[in-house]
Amino acid sequence: MADSVDPGAVPQFTLSSGSKIPCIGMGTFGSDKYAPPEVSAAVAGAIRFGYRLFDCASVYGNEDLIGQVFEEAFKAGTVKREELFINSKVWNDMHGRGDVLLSLAQTLKDLRLDYVDAYFVHWPFPNYHAPGCDGETRNPGSVPFSPDAFMTVWTQMERICDMGLAKHLGMSNMTIPKLEAVLPRCRIKPALIEMEQHPCFQQQELFDYCVKAGITVIGYSPIGSPNRPGRDKSPGDYADTEEPEIAAIAEAHGIHPALVCLKWAVQRGSIPIPFSVHEKNYQSNLRSVLSDPLTEAEMAAVKKAERNCRLVKGQVFLWPGAKGWEDLWDMDGKITPGPR
Numbered sequence: 001m002a003d004s005v006d007p008g009a010v011p012q013f014t015l016s017s018g019s020k021i022p023c024i025g026m027g028t029f030g031s032d033k034y035a036p037p038e039v040s041a042a043v044a045g046a047i048r049f050g051y052r053l054f055d056c057a058s059v060y061g062n063e064d065l066i067g068q069v070f071e072e073a074f075k076a077g078t079v080k081r082e083e084l085f086i087n088s089k090v091w092n093d094m095h096g097r098g099d100v101l102l103s104l105a106q107t108l109k110d111l112r113l114d115y116v117d118a119y120f121v122h123w124p125f126p127n128y129h130a131p132g133c134d135g136e137t138r139n140p141g142s143v144p145f146s147p148d149a150f151m152t153v154w155t156q157m158e159r160i161c162d163m164g165l166a167k168h169l170g171m172s173n174m175t176i177p178k179l180e181a182v183l184p185r186c187r188i189k190p191a192l193i194e195m196e197q198h199p200c201f202q203q204q205e206l207f208d209y210c211v212k213a214g215i216t217v218i219g220y221s222p223i224g225s226p227n228r229p230g231r232d233k234s235p236g237d238y239a240d241t242e243e244p245e246i247a248a249i250a251e252a253h254g255i256h257p258a259l260v261c262l263k264w265a266v267q268r269g270s271i272p273i274p275f276s277v278h279e280k281n282y283q284s285n286l287r288s289v290l291s292d293p294l295t296e297a298e299m300a301a302v303k304k305a306e307r308n309c310r311l312v313k314g315q316v317f318l319w320p321g322a323k324g325w326e327d328l329w330d331m332d333g334k335i336t337p338g339p340r
């Protein structure tokens with residue numbers, strides 16, 4: 001492809017296992033807006049362009065079509081399986097005994113793979129919402145986080161790792177108190193943690209905790225998810241790309257503010273997984289990490305764009321009796337208990 005990126009030129013991070021992972025990947029959540037064929041077409045274009053890391057999940061509802069793209073790319077010789085790093089995640093309604101293996105089996109069938117490079121627990125509780133639901137949706141069966149229930153899931157994750165069906169394990173949407181409760185009980189520690197991370201929501205403490213624990217961080221919604229579903233939009237949310245600190249740096253570099261967010265993420269030491277079905281956008285996202293880095297002063301300026309603005313608040317996962325979305329995130333440093 002003309003002007004494609006040499007994947008060998010994309011910097012890589014080293015996981016605790018010693019395996020390498022590209023410093024940037026492509027997200028595949030269509031945000032209830034982009035249909036599976038649009039997303040899978042973007043994955044096909046992204047492979048041709050030089051992307052080697054893809055962040056999938058069963059709940060995104062598009063693994064089957066993305067799997068066709070992977071299969072065609074392997075058959076055509078565009079890329080070899082071992083050159084891709086493919087994530088997937090077990091959805092919240094598959095936390096029961098035996099469910100993780102079933103969920104991964106379906107994902108492997110859909111993605112047409114023998115293994116995933118990393119398999120994540122998407123959310124640390126079994127609280128389910130239907131795809132496309134609105135922000136007021138609540139499931140009466142939802143429960144607060146329980147370390148024991150989480151370990152039931154994690155033990156199954158460890159087994160699929162033992163079986164070679166997942167090369168690495170990951171957690172997502174965790175907090176420090178939750179990690180403190182479960183990490184000492186993990187036979188196989190997570191190599192990766194996915195967390196919301198963008199200039200207006202940097203999660204510095206959690207990021208530092210992961211780095212210290214030897215866990216590589218993948219930052220989701222790295223551009224501030226401007227097209228996120230309505231359930232994740234709240235009055236008072238900041239738009240990262242419009243914040244003065246980001247806009248000024250973008251102007252100085254003559255680039256879109258989205259690319260400032262991505263450069264900052266990678267230079268900080270985390271892996272952004274921006275989503276776009278638009279060729280111009282996903283191509284410039286990958287290219288952005290190859291040259292024209294932010295200066296130290298610009299990195300310091302982005303640090304000041306912190307607004308403590310969590311976008312994916314997760315209120316649809318609240319259990320009966322919970323006070324508000326803050327209960328999901330252990331804001332006072334302790335795991336929020338359920339109603340007594």
Ligand SMILES: NC(=O)c1ccc[n+]([C@@H]2O[C@H](COP(=O)([O-])OP(=O)(O)OC[C@H]3O[C@@H](n4cnc5c(N)ncnc54)[C@H](OP(=O)(O)O)[C@@H]3O)[C@@H](O)[C@H]2O)c1
Nearest residue numbers: 027028029055220221222223224225227258274275276281
């Ligand atoms: N673990 C979890 O719970 C979790 C939660 C959320 C997301 N994720 C993962 O993280 C991925 C990314 O998150 P996200 O989709 O929420 O947010 P995001 O990547 O921050 O934002 C995506 C939006 O940014 C726009 N964009 C992308 N590149 C751009 C560019 N170069 N210039 C201008 N606009 C650009 C796109 O608009 P256009 O569509 O107009 O191009 C796209 O709709 C997801 O796809 C998913 O894989 C994981």
